[in-house]
Amino acid sequence: MLEIEGLSVRYGAVEAVGNLGFTVPKGSITVLLGANGAGKSSTLNAISGLAPSRGRIALNGAELGGLPPEEIVRRGVALCPEGRRVFPSLSVADNLHLGGAVHAKGEELARRTEAELDRFPILRERYHQKAGLLSGGEQQMLAVARALMSAPRLLLLDEPSLGLAPKVVEQVFGLISGLRTQGITILLVEQNAERALEIADHGYVLQSGALVLSGSGRELAESPLIRDAYLAG
Template sequence: MLRVENLHVFYGGIHALKGISLEVNQGEIVTIIGANGAGKSTLLNTISGILKPKEGRVLFKGHPLPSKPFKVVELGISQVPEGRLVFANLTVKDNLILGAYLRRDKENIKKDLDRVYDLFPRLKERKNQMAGTLSGGEQQMLAIGRGLMSAPQILLLDEPSLGLAPILVQTIFNIIEEIKALGKTILLVEQNAYKALSVADRAYILEQGRITREGLARDMIKDSAIQEAYLGVKKQEEIIL
């Protein structure tokens, strides 16, 4: 469904992505895990058309993606950015409606708004509240809901658990699984490697701009090297699933 081929991306003189290749199949949750500065957000921003690669290409259903972000959204790819970036001076409802800005199917927009409210009852309770007054967890729910309002086929999630309390982290990952159950495909960038691998079908390890490992998430979460590097598990310990 989504295929990245030999992607090279630069920030000025910094070679941020160095020949990245990966694929996301329909109905999957695929996660990219790695340390700060590994290039995870750069990858999502390039797929979204925000950044332009120096070399390589991104294909969606076999066709190259356009370089304009709004065209990428029109095709069915929506990104939920790191840091949430909600419109603080607009209401919750207005933020959600803005997510459907490029759509013209008013009847289905209303249905999708109701579906978002079903997925996030707290947003329905606060639909007339200014987004800037929401808690961090509520703003993350709003950012995800706004992304869903474009009716995407693929949802790109950039660090959805960042800065959230542990109980809210679990809530967000439960919601990610519910979104998959709705038939959405998800590419998830996440520093919380354990949670990411727990919900994903497949995973890629990104280190210093290069993919160093890939495989089934259920296998990676049991791999001792990955446990030690990303899950905070010492060599003599083991995660029992």
């Protein structure tokens, strides 16, 4: 579904990602692992049109590189950003509507909102509250729901479990597995490598902006490099 070839992301003199290539098969959960600063967020931001990049980024054969972010959303790619980035002074309702606003209006926007409130009943309870008053876990649910409001075929998730309590982390991973069974392809960036590899079909490991390892979720979970660097024992 997604093909990346020779991707580079530069911020001035800093090369965050260099000559990166990988694919995300349709219907898969594909995981990107790597230490802080490895270039994971830069990669997701480049796919979303939010970071300056060179190279080929193709969705079902059509080039995304150079398109404005809202057009990339319209093509079916949604980003749930690192740090959740909900709008704290806006209501849950307004946060959701902003996610769908790019291409759903009126009845379609209302239908999608209902679908997300069914998926996340806690957001229905909090519907008129300011997003900044929600717990970390609730804000993460809101950030995912906001991304889903654009009805993506490919969902990019940047560290969705970061900073959440263990019980909530489990909910988040359950949610991700559930989205895949609904036909949404997922590219997941995670610090929690162990848990991520359990649900992943395929994974890639980035080091200083370059690919150093790839394999099935199971292969990576058993690889010595991963075990030493990311997993306890």
